Amino acid sequence: MLLANLPALQVVIPLVSAPLCLLLRNPRHAWAWATLVSTMVLAVAVMLAQRVYAEGTISYAIGAWATPWGIEYRIDMAGALMILVIAAIGAVIMPYARRSIRHEIARKHITLFYTCYLLCLTGLLGIVVTGDAFNLFVFLEISSLSSYVLISLGSTRRALTAAFQYLVMGTIGATFILIGVGLLYMMTGTLNMTDLAERLPAVTDTRTIRVAFAFVTVGVSIKLALFPLHIWLPNAYTFAPSVVSAFMAATATKAGMYVLLRFFFTVFGNQFSFTAMHAGEILMLLAVAAILVASLVSVFENNVKRMLAYSSVAQIGYTILGISLASTAGVTAGMIHMVNHALIKGALFLALGCVFLRLGSVTLKDMHGLARHMPWTMAAFVAGGLSLIGMPLTAGFISKWYLVSAVLAAGYWPLAVLVLVSSLLALIYIWRVVEAAYFNAPDAAMHKVKEAPASMLIPAWLLIGVNFYVGIDASLIVSMAQQAADALIGAALQ
Amino acid sequence: MEHFIDIVLLGLLMITGFAIVRMRSLLAVAMLTSIYSLLSASLFMVLDAVDVALTEAAIGAGISTILMLATIALTTDREKAPRHTPLLPLVVVFTTGAALIYGTLDMPHYGDPDAPVHRRMAAAYLHDTPEEIGVPNVVTSVLASYRGYDTLGEVTVIFTAGIGVLALLGYRTRRRNIQSPAIKKLVVLRVIAKLFLPLILLFALYILFHGDYGPGGGFQAGVIFATGFILYALAFGLGNAQRLIPQRLLHVLAAAGVLIYAAVGIEGMLLGGKFLEYRVLADDPVTGQHLGIMLIELGVGITVAAVMLIIYFGFVSRQHSGDS
Amino acid sequence: MSNLLGHYNYWIVIILMMTGFYTVIARPNLIKKVIGLFIFQTSVFILFISMAKIEGGSAPIIAEGISVYSNPLPHVLILTAIVVSLATTALGLALVVRIREAYGTTNEDEIHVQDEQD
Numbered sequence: 001m002l003l004a005n006l007p008a009l010q011v012v013i014p015l016v017s018a019p020l021c022l023l024l025r026n027p028r029h030a031w032a033w034a035t036l037v038s039t040m041v042l043a044v045a046v047m048l049a050q051r052v053y054a055e056g057t058i059s060y061a062i063g064a065w066a067t068p069w070g071i072e073y074r075i076d077m078a079g080a081l082m083i084l085v086i087a088a089i090g091a092v093i094m095p096y097a098r099r100s101i102r103h104e105i106a107r108k109h110i111t112l113f114y115t116c117y118l119l120c121l122t123g124l125l126g127i128v129v130t131g132d133a134f135n136l137f138v139f140l141e142i143s144s145l146s147s148y149v150l151i152s153l154g155s156t157r158r159a160l161t162a163a164f165q166y167l168v169m170g171t172i173g174a175t176f177i178l179i180g181v182g183l184l185y186m187m188t189g190t191l192n193m194t195d196l197a198e199r200l201p202a203v204t205d206t207r208t209i210r211v212a213f214a215f216v217t218v219g220v221s222i223k224l225a226l227f228p229l230h231i232w233l234p235n236a237y238t239f240a241p242s243v244v245s246a247f248m249a250a251t252a253t254k255a256g257m258y259v260l261l262r263f264f265f266t267v268f269g270n271q272f273s274f275t276a277m278h279a280g281e282i283l284m285l286l287a288v289a290a291i292l293v294a295s296l297v298s299v300f301e302n303n304v305k306r307m308l309a310y311s312s313v314a315q316i317g318y319t320i321l322g323i324s325l326a327s328t329a330g331v332t333a334g335m336i337h338m339v340n341h342a343l344i345k346g347a348l349f350l351a352l353g354c355v356f357l358r359l360g361s362v363t364l365k366d367m368h369g370l371a372r373h374m375p376w377t378m379a380a381f382v383a384g385g386l387s388l389i390g391m392p393l394t395a396g397f398i399s400k401w402y403l404v405s406a407v408l409a410a411g412y413w414p415l416a417v418l419v420l421v422s423s424l425l426a427l428i429y430i431w432r433v434v435e436a437a438y439f440n441a442p443d444a445a446m447h448k449v450k451e452a453p454a455s456m457l458i459p460a461w462l463l464i465g466v467n468f469y470v471g472i473d474a475s476l477i478v479s480m481a482q483q484a485a486d487a488l489i490g491a492a493l494q
Numbered sequence: 495m496e497h498f499i500d501i502v503l504l505g506l507l508m509i510t511g512f513a514i515v516r517m518r519s520l521l522a523v524a525m526l527t528s529i530y531s532l533l534s535a536s537l538f539m540v541l542d543a544v545d546v547a548l549t550e551a552a553i554g555a556g557i558s559t560i561l562m563l564a565t566i567a568l569t570t571d572r573e574k575a576p577r578h579t580p581l582l583p584l585v586v587v588f589t590t591g592a593a594l595i596y597g598t599l600d601m602p603h604y605g606d607p608d609a610p611v612h613r614r615m616a617a618a619y620l621h622d623t624p625e626e627i628g629v630p631n632v633v634t635s636v637l638a639s640y641r642g643y644d645t646l647g648e649v650t651v652i653f654t655a656g657i658g659v660l661a662l663l664g665y666r667t668r669r670r671n672i673q674s675p676a677i678k679k680l681v682v683l684r685v686i687a688k689l690f691l692p693l694i695l696l697f698a699l700y701i702l703f704h705g706d707y708g709p710g711g712g713f714q715a716g717v718i719f720a721t722g723f724i725l726y727a728l729a730f731g732l733g734n735a736q737r738l739i740p741q742r743l744l745h746v747l748a749a750a751g752v753l754i755y756a757a758v759g760i761e762g763m764l765l766g767g768k769f770l771e772y773r774v775l776a777d778d779p780v781t782g783q784h785l786g787i788m789l790i791e792l793g794v795g796i797t798v799a800a801v802m803l804i805i806y807f808g809f810v811s812r813q814h815s816g817d818s
Numbered sequence: 819m820s821n822l823l824g825h826y827n828y829w830i831v832i833i834l835m836m837t838g839f840y841t842v843i844a845r846p847n848l849i850k851k852v853i854g855l856f857i858f859q860t861s862v863f864i865l866f867i868s869m870a871k872i873e874g875g876s877a878p879i880i881a882e883g884i885s886v887y888s889n890p891l892p893h894v895l896i897l898t899a900i901v902v903s904l905a906t907t908a909l910g911l912a913l914v915v916r917i918r919e920a921y922g923t924t925n926e927d928e929i930h931v932q933d934e935q936d
Contacts, residue, residue, distance in 0.1 A: 138902070160916050160920060161917060161933070164848065164910065168842060171859075172839075178899060179865075182865065182892075185869075
């Protein structure tokens with residue numbers, strides 16, 4: 001029974017655990033419960049991914065109603081990769097959260113925090129395993145609403161305005177997606193993604209479908225923070241609690257990119273999206289803008305959290321660049337980068353969270369001479385930074401390698417130069433942090449600063465370790481990404 | 495005749511919409527929003543969407559207006575003039591609107607019975623519901639059974655909102671019963687509230703259980719049930735209402751509804767079927783459907799009622815904490 | 819004539835949607851923004867329900883003697899969307915209350931000024 005119903009359990013387990021978490025009175029029990037659930041979710045994700053890797057796409061009819069009359073859960077390799085990333089990041093962050101959350105959030109809110117976190121996990125997982133367009137909207141809203149709350153729990157009042165801005169933009173995006181799905185339904189009469197894929201070619205020549213495509217694309221672009229609709233992201237990441245910044249940077253925008261891939265390749269199809277609607281050219285343009293502008297802004301930022309937030313916008317640009325090529329190589333590179341970026345940014349934000357725990361600040365001038373007092377934390381940051389820049393032996397190098405290869409294979413060598421230039425910019429802003437922490441003289445107050453606790457260092461170093469592992473032997477991730485890309489592009493060709 | 499009502503309602507909606515944009519007094523805007531919601535509900539009735547009309551009236555005109563009024567009471571009533579020119583927003587809005595109108599040009603005509611949207615799934619739902627589920631209200635059968643998983647997601651969304659308001663506004667229990675002296679003097683209000691409260695609760699239960707046969711269901715019932723207690727709180731004071739329903743109980747109820755819903759799904763799995771498969775819940779598949787639908791609607795009603803009260807108390811108790 | 823009437827319904831609703839959308843992005847008062855979001859979403863619901871209507875049909879409740887019913891599926895979708903809209907409104911307004919307590923204002927321009935000074 002358990003194994004046959006795994007797809008449903010992937011979402012049902014965190015969904016059921018959230019109301020149960022609310023009933024717990026002791027904050028420590030809430031943390032323990034969230035950690036336990038995150039581990040169970042990871043176990044289910046690994047089992048599911050293994051099954052997909054071995055047997056191919058899994059389909060599960062909820063309520064035992066035949067598709068498309070009921071809602072179908074459909075997990076192919078792309079979905080399997082996503083649930084692994086989301087579940088793994090969630091599981092790694094929970095042990096870290098115990099000290100970090102106790103320090104950053106008022107005691108009476110801690111149980112609510114973990115409840116919201118479980119709801120966000122539910123929403124994100126629900127997005128990537130569903131095969132129904134409207135069901136995707138519902139779980140997208142679950143993850144978004146819980147994200148607004150999680151961000152608002154940050155320690156300064158700016159967390160509130162950041163959450164509000166995200167709420168307004170996010171709801172506009174979700175409403176656009178709803179409009180798009182509604183128009184699609186109107187012209188085809190179905191909501192199931194595979195069914196839509198079958199019925200759309202008959203009506204793609206209509207204005208309605210073109211407008212539906214536009215609305216879905218704009219709505220999803222807001223969610224994944226594609227330039228110029230990324231405005232909510234820097235504030236949200238900067239002012240949210242450290243754990244939330246790490247979790248969201250590593251998962252939320254990736255789920256958004258997955259939705260884009262789903263709609264572009266599975267629902268609308270390769271042909272329509274890229275040839276008829278010129279999505280490739282437009283995305284490429286926006287990706288280039290994202291990479292350049294965001295990297296430049298990062299260079300001048302003094303708040304390291306904000307610097308990393310803009311860096312995330314640039315990294316999202318890399319993934320979108322890969323996807324915009326619409327080739328198997330491009331989509332593979334995009335998916336590899338989605339995984340690697342989760343590892344890199346997750347580790348960097350976790351390291352910053354350690355700094356915030358001990359210093360109470362993450363601005364460059366407060367970090368002078370920090371490396372002597374927090375050597376392990378800063379070493380983790382440097383290692384993550386090297387991966388961000390794309391040094392060989394790190395995950396970042398693997399992504400950039402595949403991305404540049406895909407770009408050159410498509411004949412766009414100026415873009416390859418762009419990737420190198422932006423890596424140089426990354427080098428500059430990472431160097432600014434290294435310079436402040438290692439080479440500047442510390443203030444008088446610095447001598448009281450101790451190293452971060454092990455419960456926070458170990459998860460950060462775990463992610464760094466995986467970074468290096470992938471940098472040395474990326475075969476598993478590359479093969480999964482290639483399978484995922486084949487599943488996406490291949491399905492469109494049928 | 496139907497067309498005429500339709501056109502009149504749309505016209506009124508437009509007037510209300512423009513008034514909302516232009517007016518500076520937020521209290522008036524909140525009232526206009528309530529009117530907008532009621533007009534939409536009327537339009538839904540004309541468009542044969544009776545369940546949606548009931549929900550829109552209860553949630554849009556009811557709860558949302560209460561929350562807006564509570565927020566205005568806690569903040570300011572006047573809106574200040576915008577500093578920047580509205581040029582960019584106007585361009586964005588114009589482009590979006592033009593794109594949408596462009597998109598409608600190829601759509602099937604309004605009311606066209608041959609449109610593809612009606613052929614694929616709708617026809618099957620209308621045809622199969624009497625045999626497979628045995629419930630006359632097809633909207634309920636689709637909501638609770640065919641697409642029951644979406645409804646579980648919906649309950650989770652409501653639950654998330656409740657958690658969010660709890661985290662943002664908290665919930666202060668008042669020992670003293672704080673009530674505006676003006677309201678205390680209104681004997682008529684207190685008498686009517688006492689008379690109506692049981693009727694409202696009864697009506698909510700009716701909506702809950704009758705949702706299979708007519709418009710209704712868990713969401714509408716939950717909202718109406720909560721409204722009864724909100725009326726009580728308005729007439730008799732926040733402290734009394736909070737003593738009637740302690741905070742802890744609301745938390746338990748909010749969680750219980752979601753858990754009941756999920757439990758029905760899990761029971762389906764334990765009995766050898768898929769998640770949320772109702773057929774296996776009883777010997778006869780149709781009885782199983784009835785049982786499943788009834789239980790999940792109950793779960794939905796419980797969570798919605800509890801969360802509505804959590805949200806209401808969250809907003810209103812904040813206000814009184816501002817008093818010295 | 820039927821062509822115009824066939825689409826007129828949708829066009830009016832689109833104007834309503836844009837009214838709400840404009841309120842969200844152009845007005846600086848936070849409560850107005852939330853209200854604009856509400857109007858935008860409610861108008862989208864009207865669009866969907868208009869799609870479901872069948873000429874001469876009746877509400878999708880199976881009864882003796884009625885042969886044509888309006889499409890029940892959009893009704894179900896919109897029921898869910900209404901609840902999502904309520905959740906968003908409640909959270910948005912709760913944030914506004916907290917922002918007012920923290921900043922002393924609910925006007926976006928004034929909040930920007932205060933943030934700049936921080």
